[in-house]
Amino acid sequence: MISLLFVLFLAAMICIVLDREKLFFVTFSIALAVSLFWFHHHATTPLAIQI
Amino acid sequence: MNDTTDTALFRSLNALGLLAVSFILLFAIYQQFALHKAPCPLCLLQRVGMVAVMCGLLLNVVKGPAPRYYSVMIIACMFGGSVSLRQISLHIIPGDPQFGPPFMGLHFYTWAFLCYGAILLGTAILAGFGRQYQPQRFIGFKSQMPLAKIAIAVTLFVVAFNVVLTFVECGPGRCPADLSTYWLFK
Secondary structure, eight states: OHHHHHHHHHHHHHHHHTTOHHHHHHHHHHHHHHHHHHHHHHTTSOOOOOO | OOOOHHHHHHHHHHHHHHHHHHHHHHHHHHHHHHTTOOOOHHHHHHHHHHHHHHHHHHHHHHHOOOHHHHHHHHHHHHHHHHHHHHHHHHTOSTTOOOSSOOBTTBOHHHHHHHHHHHHHHHHHHHHTOGGGOOSOOOOOGGGSOHHHHHHHHHHHHHHHHHHHHHHHHHTTSOOOSOTTSOGGGO
8 A cells, every 4th residue: 555655754754853863774775665566566557669 | 062054054955955845745735636636656656756855855954964865865766756757658659648637838747757857966966065964963853943843844744644645545455546536535
């Protein structure tokens, strides 16, 4: 679910505000990985470009 | 130990950056309701990319500028730019029914790609000023300058709003195929 991505990045931002930098990088990395997975999931339609 | 003048200046510039990206996201939300068309999954992923960029800006504001924080912004721009480029590619063939109405001659995914390019350029320019890099100093919300307080509050609000809005639209599963309806109001 896409709202999970926003939740993960919000959690990462809260880590910043609470001065938890290492936890931020862990959360950010997880959020980015899930985002890439979701992008790959949605980018399955073949492009209509013919060479 | 207080910030040097340069560090304080660059914290302020990053705070302005936070407000600028917040404005982009709020404008996207406004258009969503003005045009009565919910964002597609790729559109939502582009919003996610903007939020990721805000993480780097927020780090610079709260902890003081550091090269690794600008790296966060660059990586976020590459993700968001890839998504918008993908959506441009889907509709690039002449005669293709574009997604959504154009705004000032360009579609929103094209504007998103241009925004990511501008953020990337701005990041590259800002990161080059070495005088801003001082030993890290965390400044809590209450001790921040007024501009930074506003930027942080607006940022957290915008991201939280996106959490709620996206859940209202898509719920716990896939986003609906019919983008004129919202999951919660079905």
